[in-house]
Amino acid sequence: MPNTSNYKLNAAIANSKYTDLLPYKDGSTTNEFLQRIVDILLDFVKATNDRKEKILDFHHPEEMQNLLDLKVPEKGVTLQQLVNDCATTLKYQVKTGHPHFFNQLSCGLDLVSMAGEWLTATANTNMFTYEIAPVFILMETVVMTHMREIIGCNWKNGDSILAPGGSISNLYAFLAARHKMFPNYKEKGIATIQGQLVMFTSDQSHYSVKSCASVCGLGTDNCLMVPSDVNGRMIPSELEKLIVERKAKGHIPFFVCCTSGTTVLGSFDPINEIADICETYGLWLHVDAAWGGGLLLSKKYRHPRLSGVERAHSVTWNPHKLQGALLQCSTIHFKENGLLLSCNSMSADYLFMQDKLYDIQYDTGDKVIQCGRHNDIFKLWLQWRAKGDEGFEKHMDRLMELSEYMVKRIKEQPDKFYLIMEPEMVNVSFWYIPTRLRKMPHTSAREAELGKICPILKARMMESGTLMVGYQPDDRRPNFFRNIISSAAVKESDVDFLLAEMDRLGHNL
Incomplete structure (x- = not known):
């Protein structure tokens, strides 16, 4: 530079x-x-x-x-x-678009999306009414409708909005679910509900789901964490068990969040089995596909990962992650039209007048809790114009193929790397093994030592400036590396460089 x-x-x-x-x-x-x-x-x-x-x-x-x-x-x-x-x-x-940046879920620098962001900043338009953002409002309508059609043919006439991040998208789903079950809550508040509301999500889900329980008055104790299996997927039988237990206590189960692409392992909860349970007990099913939603665009990889997504009531999907749209670009979709407006509308007559010269259904500001919204649609629309569905599909397939290549290369070097599990997505979880631990049997003691290596090796990466790969623990393991390939810039040679560079920096640890 x-x-x-x-x-x-x-x-x-x-x-x-x-x-x-x-x-x-x-x-x-x-x-x-x-x-x-x-x-x-x-x-x-x-x-x-x-x-x-x-x-x-x-x-x-x-x-x-x-x-x-x-x-x-x-x-x-x-x-x-x-x-x-x-x-x-x-x-x-930090150059987050560099081919050797594997650190976050959102990697890469899509130049068409970037060009869209430049135009967006220059236009400097708020997205709350058609009056001041006519072109952008129509773009949002077209793109959101197209995304719903991709989710399922019975979603076309639903509703969607762009939100400031996946956490807020999940919050919109929570609010709509509560409003659907208790439409008077908006005016009358908690006295409307004769009992304790409870919600359910996987113990591998994003923390924002639990945050919904906190900020909306349920309390985090009433967000039940459903156990997951060894691959990080929610266990449906455990979900049903918890629902039955809470109903027996007189509580009111109302919301289940199914994760499609967990943050750490990239796991996909079994939507169809969870949907069956939700239908049996009358619960709202939300699919948090903030991370994995991009695979809806791939014929090869959509199933079985996202099979049954069309049965959900709401879906979070972040194009700024797997699809590479510039930050930030997060969407929330509803199968039922009108819920967003009914749930969130405050009918502020100084902004959302009913006697305008155009069709006021295009004034989106009253659908959301934040009023003003940043224009996140143009960069996505422009990117989609450039790629088309076909281009996005090729991008999804390429990212998955590169991750499969990385798994293959790790397996070819078992003395230096230990693959934790076969990934469902582009999250490749592994340990790097320095020279002194290569002949040590793989036990919990060895895993503990490998966990201590991660922060030291990450520090060496950052000090050298040549590579960035994230690490974290989970509830079953000490620290391990989680590599993400979501950048169009990455090639097989970059995966080879990643593994060689980790060995160069860490062999003597």
């Missing part, structure tokens, strides 16, 4: 201030200032896709504070200083 000296403004305007830009002055200074910013962005894009570049230039927080000038001044700085600030910011930023 070039240093700030590569982005010099013309000497005549370098010491200019923001008041020399539009709308205060004419456009010549504005043009050059923005061109330098674009130069910085394009250089970052190039560096991100250069395998010879480091992923990051790591510094501890105290060191970084000394490298950066972050203070807010009393008087504004020059345009040249603003350009330098932009270049410095990206110089020390």
